[in-house]
Amino acid sequence: MTDTSIFDPRDLRCKRPFGAAASGTPVEFTLRPLRREGWSRAVLRARFEFWENEILTIPLRWSGLDGDRDLFSGALDTTGYLGLVWYSFQLERLDGKTLELPERQLTVYDGAAEVPAWFGEGVTYQIFPDRFRRTSIPDPTGMVGGRSVHTGWFEEPVWRPDERGEVRNRDFFGGSLAGVMEKLDYLQSLGVETLYFCPIFEGPENHRYGTGDYEKVDPMLGTNEDFSLLCAAARAKGMHVMLDGVFNHQGFVSKYFNGDGSYPGLGAHQSRESPYYPWYRFSHWPDRYESWWGIYSLPAVNEGEQSYVDYIVDSEDSIVRRWLEAGADGWRLDVADELPDEFVGKLHAAARAVKPDAVIIGEVWEDGSNKVAYGVRRKHLLGGYLDGLMNYPFRNALLSWLLSRNAGAFRETMETLRENYPPFAFYSAMNSLGTHDTVRILTLLGMGGDCGGESKEWRSSYRLTPEQRALGAARLRLASLVQYAFPGSPTTYYGDEAGMEGFEDPFNRRTFPWGGEDKDLTAWYTALGRARKELPPLRRGDIAYVKAEGAVLAFTRTWQGDSVLCAANAGDRPTNLTLEGTWVDLGGAVIAAPNHPGGPTVLRLPPMTGYLLRRL
DSSP: OOOGGGOOTTSTTTEESSSSEETTOOEEEEEOOBGGGOOOEEEEEEEEGGGTTEEEEEEEEEEEEETTEEEEEEEEOOTTOOEEEEEEEEEEOTTSOEEEEEEEEEEEEOTTOOOOSHHHHSEEEEEOHHHHOOSSOOOOTTOTTOOEEOSSTTSOOOOSOOTTSOOOOOEEOOOOHHHHHHTHHHHHHTTEEEEEESOOEEOSSTTOOSOSEEEEEOTTTOOHHHHHHHHHHHHHTTOEEEEEEOOSBOOSSSTTTOTTOOSSSOOTTTOTTSTTGGGSOEEETTTEEOBGGGOTTSBBOOTTOHHHHIIIIISTTOHHHHHHHTTOOEEEETTGGGSOHHHHHHHHHHHHHHOTTOEEEEOOSSOTTSOEETTEEOOTTSSSSOSEEBOHHHHHHHHHHHHHOOHHHHHHHHHHHHHHSOHHHHTTOEEESOOTTSOOHHHHHHHTSOOTTSOHHHHHHOOOOHHHHHHHHHHHHHHHHHHHHSSSEEEEETTGGGTOOOOSTTGGGOOOOTTOOOHHHHHHHHHHHHHHHHOHHHHHOEEEEEEEETTEEEEEEEETTEEEEEEEEOSSSOEEEEESSOEEOTTSOEEEOBSSTTOOEEEEEOTTEEEEEEEO
């Protein structure tokens, strides 16, 4: 039987440094087999994937004994390499018996790439602009897209198909930049340090992911000048602004494609002489073309076309540059794994040329260190591409803990990410519980699932019962506690802190319930935001797990000798957690202390309860 303690990549006795390695750093390996098993030789095999799978075979020399274990040690030189290394080991005995240890991933990244810390340290708030706050009912006359506007702020979004069988997303509520400006004090009270906006550029749909014109703010939201004023006002309150860059596709209704002639110039759909024609891939002009996931209203662009690259990235007045100069501090890239690495690298360089502390975050739903898209291993996290990713693995693992009481799976998933991600990426992750693409977190936790088996009609009208809402709120308090204590930026989807409900799009995109907020939840999020802002260990501290078993999840964050404990029990029974030292709540009251000098500290965790404690 294989002794699993022969090699543990998370044990510094076996591998240094922990996790990913900066290029040029020697990675030291030590195997620790039991001496009685008689292994006499050990070999490391390292496959350099980005060097056409070049394989190095490195003998590991016997380096001594540690108790009843032999030690076989050696180092891997990573100089000049960026990419994934797949490594494995073989042990051999004099009688010819061999033992193969499984292949593992080593991420080698550019250690010289600097990533600003501001994003990962603070709280991010995601705003769906049309639904957050309006100051007046806009008149859509003359705006692209044949829009309608709800006069009542609390009306339901349109979700039924029209006579053509389509849901066109042309109903608007009139949320605006002025509305966000009006609520900056509220956002500051939540501890928000980054405002992340879903697309704000002119577009025919309320979600604006089918961009019509990258050069202008949608007139229903305001003007380009309004955007700069908002950025300045946010900056004065200690906040950054991050924009959503949708550069993989555009709108059928856009000045570039101009499928319905809404714009005065010649679009690619109207003429092959259009300057935008090379941006698209037509199989039969003008009616058959590549589009995002086959959706005709979202024609895909060719990111390798130089005129497009110039327009978005390379030129002195490119889209990426001009909006940073207008006041933005970073970009979140929509469907980042569908953008070529070369395009992303150029975009990253252009952003940093304008603002050295600009941050680029990518939408990737899986482990982004080893992501393969369209048959290509992506370079997302090697340095100079993406500074961080949307952390959907965090959300999925957290739900597994809350709904299946599997804290061990949470730890395993997160420790795998911590191994695979360069430190800058792990600490710059966008940690969301919900987004515009997921079921509202309160509904999901209250129902225990997304109710995908029910009809859309049922999902459109269902509201949580008082019992379901109480359960969802209790689970959400635990989820957000972990979220705000974990490395990476805790990202709140607008209204989650106010108790908004809803299943999938568009029910997760209802209007913010001003005047009808869940005050208890809002107070909870306010306290979490204050803790995240004021406690250095939560902003930049190392993580160490105290317990991750069943319903109990507990870990510490430590920075310069100061430790904060996050401990939560998602179960229906009380449990005890054994600690060391004295722990106080954020008000200074002693919550757990040794029973006697030198004795253990026992923290009692009632059911569905969590604590954020500081060590004295």
